[in-house]
Amino acid sequence: MGESLGIKKRGDMGYFYGPVPSRRLGFSLGVDLMSEKTCSFSCIYCQLGFSKKRTTRRFECVNLNSFKHEFKEILKHKKHIDYVTISGSGEPTLHKNLDKIISAIKTISHNKYQVCVITNSSLLYRRQVRQELKQADLIIPSLDSAVPATFRKINRPCKSIQFEKVLTGLTALRKEFKGKIWLEVMLLKGINDSLREAQAMQKAVNLIKPDRIHLNLPVRPPAKKVLSPSKKNIERFRKVVGDTASVPFNRGKNIELKRFDPNLAEQILSYIARRPATVKDLASVFGCGVKKIENFLLLLLHNCRIREIIRGKKKHYILNDKRKR
Numbered sequence: 511m512g513e514s515l516g517i518k519k520r521g522d523m524g525y526f527y528g529p530v531p532s533r534r535l536g537f538s539l540g541v542d543l544m545s546e547k548t549c550s551f552s553c554i555y556c557q558l559g560f561s562k563k564r565t566t567r568r569f570e571c572v573n574l575n576s577f578k579h580e581f582k583e584i585l586k587h588k589k590h591i592d593y594v595t596i597s598g599s600g601e602p603t604l605h606k607n608l609d610k611i612i613s614a615i616k617t618i619s620h621n622k623y624q625v626c627v628i629t630n631s632s633l634l635y636r637r638q639v640r641q642e643l644k645q646a647d648l649i650i651p652s653l654d655s656a657v658p659a660t661f662r663k664i665n666r667p668c669k670s671i672q673f674e675k676v677l678t679g680l681t682a683l684r685k686e687f688k689g690k691i692w693l694e695v696m697l698l699k700g701i702n703d704s705l706r707e708a709q710a711m712q713k714a715v716n717l718i719k720p721d722r723i724h725l726n727l728p729v730r731p732p733a734k735k736v737l738s739p740s741k742k743n744i745e746r747f748r749k750v751v752g753d754t755a756s757v758p759f760n761r762g763k764n765i766e767l768k769r770f771d772p773n774l775a776e777q778i779l780s781y782i783a784r785r786p787a788t789v790k791d792l793a794s795v796f797g798c799g800v801k802k803i804e805n806f807l808l809l810l811l812h813n814c815r816i817r818e819i820i821r822g823k824k825k826h827y828i829l830n831d832k833r834k835r
């Protein structure tokens with residue numbers, strides 16, 4: 511029944527999802543290099559759940575020919591794309607030869623799209639990793655705390671990754687990288703929203719010198735119950751950190767559905783493969799009514815493509831299984 515809906519299985523078209531409207535990137539074509547969550551961290555706010563095994567060992571997880579073929583197929587449909595964004599189920603810099611992936615995107619699209627890499631910053635201390643990121647246009651590295659104990663508490667990194675290493679990597683990246691760097695900080699109530707945390711972050715920011723700082727708030731079901739700080743604390747943090755800090759607004763919120771691939775069911779499946787979502791989340795992301803989303807979800811439930819889970823007292827939808835490539 512999935513096939514009659516035109517839904518492509520992950521094995522057929524596995525590396526890309528979207529384009530989906532992103533709070534910061536406009537229409538973002540997502541690239542997910544991993545077939546299952548693989549990360550050097552196990553953040554308490556991770557929407558993919560805790561990492562079963564953390565690793566810093568890099569490996570090849572992409573068949574470059576299939577990747578290129580899939581990207582060419584997507585471009586044939588001339589979707590509106592602002593960014594091609596490499597992130598997905600885990601830490602993308604764990605993929606060896608990331609430069610080949612970025613280069614393939616640039617060559618196939620004739621440099622039409624900007625390439626963004628979202629990273630947890632854990633491997634940036636390695637020169638080779640920074641070298642491989644050189645061709646990207648935008649890097650969004652995260653740094654959730656500049657207090658080593660809080661960094662460990664939030665990100666729960668592999669033993670070999672200490673805060674100092676992450677800071678060294680980020681400052682080296684700034685010196686070498688010619689593109690834009692938007693530092694991302696996830697603010698969590700009672701954990702990293704204090705004045706002391708803000709002051710420590712400000713010192714780190716002075717070294718890293720990012721072009722922008724985005725203060726994120728937990729909105730999706732995380733691995734562990736975490737809450738958004740009060741507006742007062744968010745504002746205090748923002749002021750202490752400096753002028754370049756902001757809480758990004760949702761550019762995609764009211765974007766018309768007609769700008770998307772008409773196959774909404776496929777879009778929904780792509781989206782919830784990466785993050786559990788409520789009906790309201792999906793209605794907001796895809797810019798259409800709750801009723802319309804509910805109808806699609808009913809169909810997908812009926813066909814056993816998705817299932818319901820309760821998180822934070824709210825009904826969320828997730829994929830029924832995660833097919834391997």
Ligand code: SF4
Pocket residue numbers: 549550551552553555556557558561599600601630
């Ligand atoms: S939030 Fe990102 S960095 Fe943290 S565990 Fe999840 S995938 Fe890894």
